[in-house]
Amino acid sequence: MIAPHMTEPAPNRPRMEDIARLAGVSVSTVSRALAGSPRVTGDTRERIEAAVRQTGYVVNQVAQGLRLQRSRQLLVLLPTIANPFFAEVVQGIEEAAGAAGYGVLVGSTEGDPAREAVLARQLLTGVVDGLVLLTGRIPAGLDVPSLAGQVVAVSETIPGADLPTIGIDNAAAAQTAVDHLRGLGHRAIAHIAGPPGNVLTAQRIEGWRRATGTHAVLAFGDFTMASGEAAMAELLAQLPRPTAVFCANDEMAIGAIKAARDAGLRVPEDLSVIGFDDISFAAFTHPPLTTIRQPRREFGQAAVAALLAGQAPPHLAYTLIVRASTAPPGDDTH
Amino acid sequence: MIAPHMTEPAPNRPRMEDIARLAGVSVSTVSRALAGSPRVTGDTRERIEAAVRQTGYVVNQVAQGLRLQRSRQLLVLLPTIANPFFAEVVQGIEEAAGAAGYGVLVGSTEGDPAREAVLARQLLTGVVDGLVLLTGRIPAGLDVPSLAGQVVAVSETIPGADLPTIGIDNAAAAQTAVDHLRGLGHRAIAHIAGPPGNVLTAQRIEGWRRATGTHAVLAFGDFTMASGEAAMAELLAQLPRPTAVFCANDEMAIGAIKAARDAGLRVPEDLSVIGFDDISFAAFTHPPLTTIRQPRREFGQAAVAALLAGQAPPHLAYTLIVRASTAPPGDDTH
DNA sequence: TTGTACGCGTTATCAT
């Protein structure tokens, strides 16, 4: 089946000039009327509004953007739309931006630096007024110092970049997670970390080390469920076997639980598992996942505040959410 | 902390005129050189390229868009970025669009018609060249007939709209799911449907009915895990209790499994559960979820093909993925 | 209160 398609010339849309002719006024009057200027008479305004309704006219945002040198659009850059962690951050951004009269567009980079650069160019180029980075790094070709106030980082601090950054104290949160396990009596507490080189990875390892000492064992994943499963299998092969594991995000924790079960272990009786983020799926695992909640919606709201008002808050508050995947070691009362 | 922010005037970016002056040529020549025209001498071209590197110049896409009357951007509209189902569709779109030289922006509508309308206006207004609708409805203010070839629907057919549509045969797929349960020996097969009024809901109910007859029981959810949990609790209160349940998506199936377990039932020994979509979490539930896989990446690719070439394929192929959440009724061998 | 004229940054046409 062949149909008309996008590459054909678009039908001619009405311009402001058409409205002006229909209403019997000049384009400047139409422009003023549409902008809500008080300097336009009841009668003239009504004729203009009638013409707009009749034609279905909407202003051309491209021309308007060129003239005003701003678009009232924000662009959110994230590594992958597939990670539910980002969803609620975006919702927070949309709420706050919408309230301030800004639209929100999302760009998924799939970890591809080239795609990042192309999307970031949208900022340089006037398509969007501000950029929210959830990617943990500065897109190539972006000169941050000269873009002060137009870019903000969320969740991950970007090393070496002097950017307003929204997030929690990741090391402290990791320490809180491990302290919860220690409070239950665990001493052999392993860690499934994010990918090496990632800032969050380092911060969460740091907190885990502070709470456990240096003799505990560690495996690296890449924040996916499959990588968590593989890392857990690896840890279980080591002796002495850990009685608890702290995972750097919930998805890896979900993978870890699967690996433990496949190895014949019960969670939490034989192995306690704690995650990080509190994504929506965490409450529906079996057993439900103990985790650290990040205030994702607030992340988004704070990011917009930083962009619009230059207000960068200190660390936001995290919360330990205790569910059923953690218990004292060797606990058979479950 | 107060810092410079977005609402302040942006620093002046270099324009094509600046490059022209630096290279000692006219703007037309710069434009041609940047467009890769063969009509530009080696020496001139080199001076221009040097000036571009030196200044970090990038073309202003807004001005370019105004002049060319196209942006080489696609906009994907989806109900919520929080549903992992959409993620892989977007990835497919990005792949295919990128290969054709188009960028992809995503707009999350949060089910809000006003937000839908605002985002859709981006199309009318020249900010994007094409629109991919994953929302199951036409945004207000969009006159589809006049936009033929610029809009395509994915996953859900939009009733009454003559749009190219990408998706599977949902009724047939639902029937396949239920037939799998019947093949295992189940006869009391309940259904947890999507929200009433939704097209997918109707199509999947239709397939379920075709396979079960009309006497089976039904509960409605809204595609969230919590709604699946509530619906399952509702179904379990009825007599005779179903031995299997077909859920209209994986997230409701995950909720259903939780409700069953909380009611003291074992899955699949006491209750078989089958989902729909095969989101990434489906392989990591306990037990792993039997489901219908939709070729989401192909959805995205096909959507771009429809936009760029006017090619709308017939239904795409779905696959039954058998995991461990389904078994013969009363099966205690697991 | 309303209209005229210019400029936002780019590309295409035409002339050289």
Place this chain on the structure above:
DNA sequence: ATGATAACGCGTACAA
């Protein structure tokens, strides 16, 4: 091979 000029659609300073 390169330059001058008009036009894309809109907002606003200025004039009336």
